[in-house]
Amino acid sequence: MECVQNSSSSFAVNSGVRVGCVMSSFLFILIIDWITKNSTEQERTGIRWTLLTNLEDLDFADDIALISHTRSHLQLKTVRINKLAVGLKINIGKTKVMSNETTKEPVFINNQPLDYTGQFTYLGSVVSISGGTEEDVTARLGKARSTFARLKPVWKSNAYSRATKLRIYKSNVLPVLLYGAECWRMTAKDLSRLSTFHTTCLRRIMRVFWPNRFSNSALLEATKQEPMNIILKRKRWRWVGHTLRMEPSAHARIALTWTPEGRRKRGRPRSTWRWTMLGEL
Secondary structure, three states: OOOOOOOOOOHHHHHHHHHHHHHHHHHHHHHHHHHHHHHHOOOOOOEEOOOOOEEOEEEEOOEEEEOOOOHHHHHHHHHHHHHHOOOOOOOHHHOEEOOOOOOOOOOEEOOEEOEEOOEEEEOOEEEEOOOOOHHHHHHHHHHHHHHHHHOHHHHHOOOOOHHHHHHHHHHHHHHHHOOOHHHOOOOHHHHHHHHHHHHHHHHHHHOOOOOOOOOHHHHHHHHOOOOHHHHHHHHHHHHHHHHHOOOOOOHHHHHOOOOOOOOOOOOOOOOOHHHHHHOOO
């Protein structure tokens, strides 16, 4: 949806354009909400969320994620949404299916099978079939490296003090690196990768290069920066505090203690976000 604004128009006309854009966006979201509500409320085709409720879908604007225990339920909801989407078309090329079943039967839209995938990006975060965060951490590291590289003239310039450079790093690079980190399950490997990037950036800002030796603890003390594990811990617990202040029926509040149905596979269980939090108590 695009709004064209004429620079020669008066303030009143520009205001009208902005109001029109807001109303158009509101109507679009209202239609999407009506479509998803009417396509999922007839039967319980989602996953068990609470004792008496199911979670059918996750929505943000036009990014809809349908959730089901079986392929037949997923196919049923997909067909219903496609029929109710009056005047709208589902982009089949951008629609993917993720399943942990060994045999993957196709899900169809207009007799066209949808592609299966092992991971996809939803609202800026990478969701993988393994349920871990390694892929998301890799993606965030790539974006943060690109952001740090674009600011190379700032790091090399003598016109800015080190304090100013560190503030720029903290306000421009770290937010890119740690977007969505509140919900990461943290392993020693992922923490090491993030810590290495953090200290490498600080060394370049401080212009500490090989063969000069400067320990990480001395580097953090000289730059007055916190180690990566403390930064992540503070972000997680700030988010937990915000979530606990929500209503008990809020999805984010329920997700804190939610356990999926089924049994784990044999062997050592994978680390989870909840275990990460419990390990920090």
